Amino acid sequence: MARLLVSGAPHLHVKESTQSLMRDVLIALTPSLLVSIYFFGFSAIKLVLVGVISSVFVEYVIQKFILKTKVTINDYSAAVTGCLLALNLPPSSPWWLVFIGAIVAIGIVKMTFGGLGQNIFNPALVGRVFLLISFPTLMTDWSIPESWFRSGVDAFTGATPLAITKEGLSAGLTLPEIFAANEFTFKEMIFVKIGGSVGEVSALALILGFVYLLIRKVIRPHIPLVIVGTIAVMTWIFNLINPDIYTGPLFNIFTGGVLLGAIFMATDYVTSPMSVKGMVIYAFGIGVITVLIRYFGAYPEGVSFAILIMNMTVPLLNKYCKPKRYAKEVKNG
Amino acid sequence: MGKLKLISEGIIKNNPTFVLILGMCPTLGTTTSAINGMGMGLATLFVLVLSNMSISAIAKLIPEEVRIPSYIVVIAAFVTILQLLLQAFIPSLYETLGIFIPLIVVNCIVLGRAEAYANKNSVIDSAFDGLGVGLGFTIALTILGLVRELLGSGSLFGWKFIQGEGMLAFVLAPGAFIVLAYLIVLFRKVTANKA
Amino acid sequence: MAKESSFKSMVITLSVICLVCSALLGVVYSVTKAPIEAAELAKINNAIKAVVPECDNNPSEEVFEVDGSVVYPAKMNGTIVGYAIKVKASGFGGPIQMMVGFNADGTIYNTSVISHSETPGLGAQISDEIPTRTQIVGKNPASSKLSVTKDGGEIDAITASTITSRAFLKGVDAAYKVFVELQKQQ
Numbered sequence: 001m002a003r004l005l006v007s008g009a010p011h012l013h014v015k016e017s018t019q020s021l022m023r024d025v026l027i028a029l030t031p032s033l034l035v036s037i038y039f040f041g042f043s044a045i046k047l048v049l050v051g052v053i054s055s056v057f058v059e060y061v062i063q064k065f066i067l068k069t070k071v072t073i074n075d076y077s078a079a080v081t082g083c084l085l086a087l088n089l090p091p092s093s094p095w096w097l098v099f100i101g102a103i104v105a106i107g108i109v110k111m112t113f114g115g116l117g118q119n120i121f122n123p124a125l126v127g128r129v130f131l132l133i134s135f136p137t138l139m140t141d142w143s144i145p146e147s148w149f150r151s152g153v154d155a156f157t158g159a160t161p162l163a164i165t166k167e168g169l170s171a172g173l174t175l176p177e178i179f180a181a182n183e184f185t186f187k188e189m190i191f192v193k194i195g196g197s198v199g200e201v202s203a204l205a206l207i208l209g210f211v212y213l214l215i216r217k218v219i220r221p222h223i224p225l226v227i228v229g230t231i232a233v234m235t236w237i238f239n240l241i242n243p244d245i246y247t248g249p250l251f252n253i254f255t256g257g258v259l260l261g262a263i264f265m266a267t268d269y270v271t272s273p274m275s276v277k278g279m280v281i282y283a284f285g286i287g288v289i290t291v292l293i294r295y296f297g298a299y300p301e302g303v304s305f306a307i308l309i310m311n312m313t314v315p316l317l318n319k320y321c322k323p324k325r326y327a328k329e330v331k332n333g
Numbered sequence: 334m335g336k337l338k339l340i341s342e343g344i345i346k347n348n349p350t351f352v353l354i355l356g357m358c359p360t361l362g363t364t365t366s367a368i369n370g371m372g373m374g375l376a377t378l379f380v381l382v383l384s385n386m387s388i389s390a391i392a393k394l395i396p397e398e399v400r401i402p403s404y405i406v407v408i409a410a411f412v413t414i415l416q417l418l419l420q421a422f423i424p425s426l427y428e429t430l431g432i433f434i435p436l437i438v439v440n441c442i443v444l445g446r447a448e449a450y451a452n453k454n455s456v457i458d459s460a461f462d463g464l465g466v467g468l469g470f471t472i473a474l475t476i477l478g479l480v481r482e483l484l485g486s487g488s489l490f491g492w493k494f495i496q497g498e499g500m501l502a503f504v505l506a507p508g509a510f511i512v513l514a515y516l517i518v519l520f521r522k523v524t525a526n527k528a
Numbered sequence: 529m530a531k532e533s534s535f536k537s538m539v540i541t542l543s544v545i546c547l548v549c550s551a552l553l554g555v556v557y558s559v560t561k562a563p564i565e566a567a568e569l570a571k572i573n574n575a576i577k578a579v580v581p582e583c584d585n586n587p588s589e590e591v592f593e594v595d596g597s598v599v600y601p602a603k604m605n606g607t608i609v610g611y612a613i614k615v616k617a618s619g620f621g622g623p624i625q626m627m628v629g630f631n632a633d634g635t636i637y638n639t640s641v642i643s644h645s646e647t648p649g650l651g652a653q654i655s656d657e658i659p660t661r662t663q664i665v666g667k668n669p670a671s672s673k674l675s676v677t678k679d680g681g682e683i684d685a686i687t688a689s690t691i692t693s694r695a696f697l698k699g700v701d702a703a704y705k706v707f708v709e710l711q712k713q714q
Binding site for chain 3: 409413
């Protein structure tokens with residue numbers, strides 16, 4: 001088993017290895033992948049392949065030639081990072097964008113801190129945020145490449161629903177006006193939503209992956225549920241206060257990578273807390289920060305930043321919310 | 334100690350940026366391009382040499398308890414002189430460096446050298462010490478600016494060789510931290526092999 | 529090492545050091561005063577010259593204020609051919625100081641940005657690219673709606689710099705209001 005973070009006692013023996021866990025994550029991502037291939041065609045396949053290959057390649061080169069340690073690319077963790085990175089990019093991204101993201105994710109965020117289990121931040125997310133501030137034009141270009149399956153239909157340049165509302169609000173329009181002008185429907189958002197990154201096309205496919213991970217006991221449900229719950233409650237309250245300015249819960253949950261982030265990014269073993277209490281605090285923080293960034297920040301989306309900010313609190317949460325032990329603590333022991 | 338040795342110590346063994354990790358505020362704030370980094374480095378070098386010399390000259394006359402305020406007044410005077418001179422004769426550099434010029438007063442390197450070296454050594458030695466540390470700072474800031482400019486805007490000393498923009502993150506604050514961290518690693522690796 | 533300290537010696541040392549330093553500063557100040565003023569004037573003059581039609585007067589000498597904004601009139605043979613109006617707008621990274629030049633009939637002659645703190649490479653295009661790309665030169669704010677298309681205007685904002693483009697146009701708009709006020713007063 002590779003170097004996973006060792007939690008406090010008791011240690012339970014399980015059959016899982018890093019390899020099988022990561023394989024399960026890849027399987028859970030398959031439904032979303034298939035939907036995005038259906039909608040974005042070759043470009044979705046290309047982005048994911050470039051992401052996976054370049055992440056594995058960067059990890060191999062660094063371990064083999066710079067650190068001269070054991071090469072751990074067979075544990076699939078680099079492949080998962082590459083896949084998640086690609087799913088977080090706009091479908092029209094050029095291949096070199098994914099490659100730069102992979103260098104940042106694996107080279108800077110993961111290997112510099114000591115490889116799997118040692119990194120503070122989620123590598124794929126830092127890769128995405130780095131690309132977002134480095135290439136804002138490319139990263140907010142949501143035009144849809146032609147697909148094999150829907151050739152020549154509505155290939156249009158669209159902003160994401162979140163970006164459209166943010167723009168509209170700052171221009172002084174009210175939400176009902178914006179919604180009427182852009183014809184957002186919730187049916188579209190839940191099943192398939194065009195105008196967003198590769199992996200967030202279909203909320204249903206993401207939820208399917210979530211259920212698979214739960215059945216296989218790869219992740220615990222606390223983090224995703226608390227994130228989504230916090231966002232729902234908070235946006236519901238704000239929406240009640242002023243429905244003209246603050247978007248409602250359904251809209252916020254099904255847009256801008258909340259599900260992708262909550263299910264696949266925030267639950268990353270290395271960068272999330274180990275105890276249930278820690279998980280709940282961590283997930284609550286992600287929810288609150290996401291809503292604050294969306295309502296009051298400069299960026300229309302906030303999930304990536306929220307997860308990265310809460311990543312920083314994980315060592316502290318691990319320290320103060322230790323998992324319960326079997327025996328009572330012995331004083332002066 | 335030989336004068337050359339004094340200079341090389343300031344550049345390598347006591348490099349303010351890569352070894353002592355002092356003066357981080359201007360290091361991270363001004364190095365958006367090689368020229369800016371070099372300008373900041375040279376401005377600090379100017380203050381460092383003059384303040385080292387004058388503090389070394391008057392150190393014996395200053396009572397123990399008021400030595401820090403006295404040094405600060407001397408340093409502040411030289412910084413203000415530099416600021417006026419830049420404003421008058423190189424206004425473009427003055428504008429780019431902006432608030433970081435007056436902030437040289439509180440740069441730990443300047444007061445640090447006054448306290449650690451200049452008040453115990455001769456005027457000439459202190460001048461060379463200031464020159465060495467100042468050059469070390471200038472070289473470090475120029476390299477940092479060079480790398481950030483290269484990656485961030487695809488140019489070298491303002492000479493652009495790619496179309497469009499580079500990776501903007503390197504021109505912004507996060508890039509400063511990332512590049513500085515890797516440069517420190519590289520510097521330690523190179524100097525460790527020598528020693 | 530350092531001298532024995534007593535109250536008297538401390539007061540005297542500090543006073544002498546401060547006196548010497550301020551004397552030195554006084555000398556440097558008086559030497560650099562003229563060049564600094566010249567440099568600042570040159571900067572303002574360059575900004576004015578870039579934004580008003582050719583003139584034979586020196587606009588920075590005939591400066592006056594309207595509604596708290598600084599106005600530099602440009603004259604040719606004694607008749608006014610244009611105005612340069614200095615305005616401030618709030619951009620993405622902080623205030624943007626800019627000079628907007630009008631012809632005598634109110635059409636925009638040119639604009640120039642004096643200082644800004646926009647994101648390098650993005651909003652920073654404000655000094656050269658935004659004025660050309662937004663094609664405001666030659667337009668008259670009275671007849672064309674100068675705001676970005678997303679806000680219902682007729683200017684295409686620069687991708688990923690909508691806020692900067694918007695601030696720039698707000699600055700132009702503020703300058704035009706000053707211009708209108710100016711016409712009323714005459």
